[in-house]
Amino acid sequence: MILRTPAPKRARPIEPAPIIESPPVGSDHRQLAIYEDPSSAGPARREPSQQSEHMLCTYQCRQMVKADFLDALSNAEKQVQDYQSKLAELNDNFGKADEERKTFREKLSYVEQELAAAKGREQALHDQLLKEVNDSHERLKKELELSAKLQAKLENEQNLRKKAESTAAAAEDKAKELEAKLGHISKSIEKEKKRFNNELAQLNRDSKFSITKITVDLEKMEFRAKSSEQEVELLRKQQEDLQSKFSECLHQKSELEKRLTSLSFEDDSPKESDILVKHLQEELRNYESEVREARKLKSAHDSIELMKEKLLEEKSRRERVELQLPKLQEYELKINKLEDELSAWKLMIQDIPGVSCCDDVPLRISALQKEVIDNLKKLGEVNAHLKQMQVVLDKTQLDKQKTETEAALAKEKADRLEAEVKRMNLMLSAVSEERNMLKIAIEDFKSKNEQAGGHASSSALQELESSLLKREPYIKELEGDLFAQKDINTRQQDEIKSLHDRLNSEARKVKSLERESDRLRSEIFLLESKLGHGDFSAANTKVLRMVNTLAVGNDAKQTIEALQSELQRTKEKLQALEEYKSQSGNSGKLVDSYMSGKVAQLKEQIATLEKREERYKTVFADRISVFRRACCELFGYKIVMDERQRPNGIPVTRFTLQSIYAMNDDEKLEFEYESGNTNIVENGYTSTSEISQQVDIFVRKMNSIPAFTANLTVESFNRRTLS
Amino acid sequence: MASKTAAKDIITLRGSAAIVSEFFGYAANSILYNRAVYPEESFARVKKYGLPMLLTKDEGVKSFISNLNAQLSEWLEAGKLQRVVLVIMSMNTGEVLERWNFSIETDNEVVEKGVSREKSDKEIMREIQAIMRQIASSITYLPCLDEQCVFDVLAYTDTDVAVPFTWMESSDAKLIANPQMVKLHSFDTKIHKVNTLVSYKNDEEELDDEE
Numbered sequence: 001m002i003l004r005t006p007a008p009k010r011a012r013p014i015e016p017a018p019i020i021e022s023p024p025v026g027s028d029h030r031q032l033a034i035y036e037d038p039s040s041a042g043p044a045r046r047e048p049s050q051q052s053e054h055m056l057c058t059y060q061c062r063q064m065v066k067a068d069f070l071d072a073l074s075n076a077e078k079q080v081q082d083y084q085s086k087l088a089e090l091n092d093n094f095g096k097a098d099e100e101r102k103t104f105r106e107k108l109s110y111v112e113q114e115l116a117a118a119k120g121r122e123q124a125l126h127d128q129l130l131k132e133v134n135d136s137h138e139r140l141k142k143e144l145e146l147s148a149k150l151q152a153k154l155e156n157e158q159n160l161r162k163k164a165e166s167t168a169a170a171a172e173d174k175a176k177e178l179e180a181k182l183g184h185i186s187k188s189i190e191k192e193k194k195r196f197n198n199e200l201a202q203l204n205r206d207s208k209f210s211i212t213k214i215t216v217d218l219e220k221m222e223f224r225a226k227s228s229e230q231e232v233e234l235l236r237k238q239q240e241d242l243q244s245k246f247s248e249c250l251h252q253k254s255e256l257e258k259r260l261t262s263l264s265f266e267d268d269s270p271k272e273s274d275i276l277v278k279h280l281q282e283e284l285r286n287y288e289s290e291v292r293e294a295r296k297l298k299s300a301h302d303s304i305e306l307m308k309e310k311l312l313e314e315k316s317r318r319e320r321v322e323l324q325l326p327k328l329q330e331y332e333l334k335i336n337k338l339e340d341e342l343s344a345w346k347l348m349i350q351d352i353p354g355v356s357c358c359d360d361v362p363l364r365i366s367a368l369q370k371e372v373i374d375n376l377k378k379l380g381e382v383n384a385h386l387k388q389m390q391v392v393l394d395k396t397q398l399d400k401q402k403t404e405t406e407a408a409l410a411k412e413k414a415d416r417l418e419a420e421v422k423r424m425n426l427m428l429s430a431v432s433e434e435r436n437m438l439k440i441a442i443e444d445f446k447s448k449n450e451q452a453g454g455h456a457s458s459s460a461l462q463e464l465e466s467s468l469l470k471r472e473p474y475i476k477e478l479e480g481d482l483f484a485q486k487d488i489n490t491r492q493q494d495e496i497k498s499l500h501d502r503l504n505s506e507a508r509k510v511k512s513l514e515r516e517s518d519r520l521r522s523e524i525f526l527l528e529s530k531l532g533h534g535d536f537s538a539a540n541t542k543v544l545r546m547v548n549t550l551a552v553g554n555d556a557k558q559t560i561e562a563l564q565s566e567l568q569r570t571k572e573k574l575q576a577l578e579e580y581k582s583q584s585g586n587s588g589k590l591v592d593s594y595m596s597g598k599v600a601q602l603k604e605q606i607a608t609l610e611k612r613e614e615r616y617k618t619v620f621a622d623r624i625s626v627f628r629r630a631c632c633e634l635f636g637y638k639i640v641m642d643e644r645q646r647p648n649g650i651p652v653t654r655f656t657l658q659s660i661y662a663m664n665d666d667e668k669l670e671f672e673y674e675s676g677n678t679n680i681v682e683n684g685y686t687s688t689s690e691i692s693q694q695v696d697i698f699v700r701k702m703n704s705i706p707a708f709t710a711n712l713t714v715e716s717f718n719r720r721t722l723s
Numbered sequence: 724m725a726s727k728t729a730a731k732d733i734i735t736l737r738g739s740a741a742i743v744s745e746f747f748g749y750a751a752n753s754i755l756y757n758r759a760v761y762p763e764e765s766f767a768r769v770k771k772y773g774l775p776m777l778l779t780k781d782e783g784v785k786s787f788i789s790n791l792n793a794q795l796s797e798w799l800e801a802g803k804l805q806r807v808v809l810v811i812m813s814m815n816t817g818e819v820l821e822r823w824n825f826s827i828e829t830d831n832e833v834v835e836k837g838v839s840r841e842k843s844d845k846e847i848m849r850e851i852q853a854i855m856r857q858i859a860s861s862i863t864y865l866p867c868l869d870e871q872c873v874f875d876v877l878a879y880t881d882t883d884v885a886v887p888f889t890w891m892e893s894s895d896a897k898l899i900a901n902p903q904m905v906k907l908h909s910f911d912t913k914i915h916k917v918n919t920l921v922s923y924k925n926d927e928e929e930l931d932d933e934e
Contacts, residue, residue, distance in 0.1 A: 170901075347816070534808065534822055534898045534922070536879055541805055544878045544890045546791065 150393050157386050168375040175368050314602050321609045362710045636660050636713040661716035731841040739914035740799035744792040752778050753858050760872050772852045802834035806879035810897045814871040819897045821923045828916040840913035850910030857907045
């Protein structure tokens with residue numbers, strides 16, 4: 001151990017002279033010259049001279065030792081100085097190392113702080129991430145719930161819409177059907193009216209024709225009467241002649257009888273007179289028979305002519321009846337059709353809910369129209385709501401997608417942060433290892449510095465430098481890895497974004513495909529329903545059915561057979577009449593019986609035909625009245641039809657309509673019908689403000705007289721019910 | 724016609740047309756019996772398709788159906804027949820109550836080229852048997868026909884078909900408004916595929932009206 005200051009000198013007793021020792025080998029090769037330095041001798045006690053030589057020796061030894069000691073001292077001092085300089089250097093180095101240590105400590109602390117801050121940030125980020133993830137989860141859940149609710153709402157709305165559409169379609173169909181039926185009925189009514197007009201005209205013509213015929217017949221009859229009178233006169237004259245002849249003959253007979261009686265008295269040959277009488281009697285009888293025959297012939301002639309006339313009449317009647325028979329059949333068919341239509345109309349009225357009688361039909365139609373309008377409004381509102389819901393759905397889906405992407409991004413951030421944290425942890429661990437190493441190095445340096453001066457500090461410094469140098473490439477490597485990781489991360493993020501975009505597009509494609517599949521399924525269902533319903537395309541398909549179907553059946557066959565038998569009978573009758581015509585000049589008796597039979601048959605036929613005609617007329621009149629009453633009850637108007645002529649000679653049919661709900665008799669509507677066109681005629685009632693307004697709207701603008709009349713009916717009904 | 728080979732029989736166009744038209748005849752009779760269009764006593768029992776089938780004894784209906792089958796067979800051989808519909812209507816009102824729809828898909832290659840196909844006769848009979856059973860069981864879900872009914876047959880053909888003398892083109896396809904539909908089984912001869920469907924008037928509307 002090197003002492004810094006020599007120990008204080010002790011006051012030594014006089015001792016024998018110290019043993020002079022030879023100086024050490026390493027020291028100065030000076031011989032010890034012991035001299036006493038008066039100053040240094042100090043309080044050295046002088047021994048006696050005897051002891052002076054001894055003392056001189058020892059003094060010399062001492063001087064030598066002193067010199068040696070001084071040399072050693074100086075050397076030591078030099079060494080000490082050297083050591084001190086070295087120490088100073090070492091201290092400087094130590095200071096430097098200390099500063100470096102401090103800087104490292106600061107760096108450490110900075111790094112630790114950074115670590116702590118990073119940890120805190122990481123924790124905060126983690127917490128934030130967790131919060132965000134939780135928030136996004138919650139949002140996702142909420143969004144999912146919302147979307148589920150919205151989907152349920154959408155489905156409900158769609159169902160409602162479908163129901164509303166179906167009800168609207170059904171109502172529209174019903175309304176259309178009703179309108180079509182109404183139109184059909186109105187058309188049929190117009191047709192019937194036309195037909196009835198035609199029939200009326202025809203009946204008029206027929207009546208005129210029959211009147212002319214009757215006049216002609218009258219004239220004929222008059223002519224015949226005249227001719228018969230003439231014939232009667234002729235016959236009377238003949239009769240008078242015959243009577244005169246007869247009277248002459250009687251007179252002759254009486255004269256002859258007288259002669260005979262006179263002769264009988266005179267002559268006994270009565271035979272010639274008897275013969276004469278007999279002959280005369282026979283002649284008389286012949287005359288009588290001839291007269292009778294003439295009378296018979298006359299009567300037969302009269303009857304023949306009458307029969308001829310009757311034949312002609314009956315032929316004409318038969319022709320007329322035959323002509324009218326198909327018409328009657330047509331009338332019957334039409335009546336049946338009308339009855340069927342009426343029954344169908346009644347059934348339809350029964351089928352229509354809320355309608356108990358014909359008056360309720362326009363009200364029901366107006367109510368249905370209002371319902372249709374309301375339903376259409378509701379449909380529109382539902383559609384608008386649906387669209388809004390769809391927009392909201394789309395928004396929520398977009399938000400959902402956004403949140404999903406945000407969640408994915410947050411996850412990525414979290415992953416990245418975790419990776420960073422790991423990296424930081426690794427860095428921390430590496431730094432802490434370095435710190436430990438540095439600590440160890442510092443401690444080593446300290447110990448080394450304490451032990452061996454400057455060697456340890458230089459080695460520690462070198463170690464520090466080497467460690468620093470080692471760290472730098474490591475740091476560079478880490479930085480390079482960081483950059484590479486960053487690049488990889490950005491690339492991965494870009495890939496993830498592109499994958500997300502692709503995912504979204506694929507999801508959209510999937511949705512569109514699903515929508516298409518739903519649409520196709522609905523189309524398939526519609527087509528299957530149409531197939532089941534029996535719809536077909538007229539371009540590709542035609543519907544055929546067998547003519548002699550069993551559904552028509554026995555009734556038609558029977559009617560056909562009856563008609564055929566009637567035809568045969570009339571043909572036989574015609575043949576018989578023709579034969580009779582050809583045979584009329586031959587035998588009177590055959591003619592009489594045949595003609596009487598034929599006359600009876602014809603009379604019976606005439607009677608039956610006339611009865612049938614009257615029955616048809618009554619049935620027709622009944623049906624017309626029923627039809628008119630039905631029209632009145634169904635449409636609420638009493639219709640009176642007139643045929644007039646315009647000043648230019650064109651015939652025009654005028655219809656006067658009076659509502660059954662009219663408050664007074666002046667409330668009448670007049671229409672003119674001409675060649676398919678119906679025009680309203682202005683009168684006092686239609687020129688009032690209310691009615692003229694309605695006429696303008698419904699008739700002039702919308703060109704719909706049924707709408708006008710229906711509206712008027714409803715208004716007058718409301719007025720009536722309110723009053 | 725069909726000649727038996729090991730597992731499958733050869734089916735020609737004529738044979739397939741005969742099978743389908745025969746099926747229609749028996750199906751029509753079965754429908755008329757099950758829906759009581761004609762009284763029970765006017766039907767006679769025969770064995771066909773492995774089942775006891777009922778055929779009408781009424782000469783009019785018999786001749787009607789036989790004439791119909793002949794014409795259908797002709798159209799099937801020409802590949803012109805698209806559908807056959809048996810319509811049941813009310814006699815009084817003429818309202819269509821049921822439509823038995825037999826739609827036919829024809830393999831045009833067979834019609835054009837005259838090739839034949841292979842299918843087991845037993846398999847075809849089994850398929851037809853299933854349809855006949857379904858027709859017989861249809862009374863469980865079809866509404867009761869309380870009134871007197873008549874039937875008619877409509878044939879949906881291609882537009883270029885010449886209308887025979889005893890047939891006429893009808894503009895009225897005798898449709899039912901808002902019908903209920905039940906799809907039955909189908910059978911396939913590999914040349915003609917027949918799908919059966921019955922549509923009937925919705926009974927619920929009548930019940931609602933009555934309520």
